[in-house]
Amino acid sequence: MGLVERHSRTTDLTNWRGQIPVNYVYTMGRAGEKFFRGILKGQLLTTECQTCSVTYLPPRIYCERCFARLEDSYTKVPAQGTVHTFTACHKTLDGSHTDEPILLAMIRIDQTDGGLVHYLGEVKPEAVFVGMPVQAKFKPKKERVGSILDIAYFKPRPRV
C-alpha cells in the first residue's frame, strides 16, 4: 500500500472524457448592425464625436470620452488606410505549418481614429512595410454574409 500503489503500466491509465459546450450566437449590437449592413454594401461606416474630434471605426453608439450619443452621425468613409503594424504567420489556425505565410495587419482606416485587424493580400511578405497604403478588397456581393470576412483582405494601393 501507500506509495507503491501507483500505475506502473501506461495501459492501466484511465481517463474521463468529455466535451465542454460553449457554443454561442452573438448579435452585433446597434452600431455593429449598422457597420456590417454597410459592409454588405461594400462600405465602411463610422460615428463621429464632434466635441472630442474623434471618429470611431468600428462605429460606437456612445463617445467613449464624453458619453455623448453618436447615433445620428453615421458616415461613410473610403475602405482604405495604412498598415500600422503587421505580422507574417507561418502557422494556420489549426497550428499546422504553412510555407505561404498568412499576413495579418492592424490597418488604420483613413479619415478615422480607428482601424481593423485584417489579412493582407496581393503582396509578398517582404514587400509589406509599416505605413504602407492599402485598400479593402471586398468579396463578390453575393458571397457576403455581414461579417468582417466580407472583406477578403486589404491590398496595396498606389500612393497618391
Next chain:
Amino acid sequence: MEISADMLKGTATGLKHKDLVQGKVLTTSCDPNLQYAWDDGVAIGRYLKELKHGRIIAKKCNKCDRTMLPPRMFCERCWRITDDWVFVQDTGKVNTFAISHVDWKAGRLPKGQRYFTPAVIEIDGASAGMGILHLLDEVDPDDIYVGMKVRAVWRPEAERTGAITDIKYFKPY
C-alpha cells in the same frame, strides 16, 4: 450552429426567433470543439471501474479510522497516504437535498415534468458525511426528508460505462 427558440427565452433584447433565423439582425456564432480527457488517477480510476461492476469502493485511513468516499489516495486530515480499499453498501441516507424547478440550462421545466431532486447521500459503510451527490427518484418530492434511507438503482450491467451515472438514481427503501 442551430438557433433554437429556446435560446431567446427570457432574454431582454425583445428579439424573436425568426429575427435571428431569417436574418433580420446579423449574428455571429461559434461552436468550438472543446474536448478534454482528464486523468482520473489511481483512486477515482478504481472507483469508476468498480461502479461498472455494480460496486461502490472506498478507501480507509487507519490513523483517523475514516472510510473515505469517493476514495482518495491521501488523507487530508492526517496528511498521510491512505491504507485499505473497502467495499461499501449501495444504500445510504439523505444528508441534504434540493427540489429543482429548473433544468440543466437553468430554464423552467416543461409542464408535467417531475422536478429534479438532487441529493447528497451518505453511503452506508463510509464514514459520517462521506457520500455521493446524486439524484433521487421514485419518490414524491414532498416526501423526501433528511435522513431518509435510500438504495441505488443500477443500470443493467451491459449499459454501464464506468461512470457515476451507472447508478441511475437512488430510491427510498
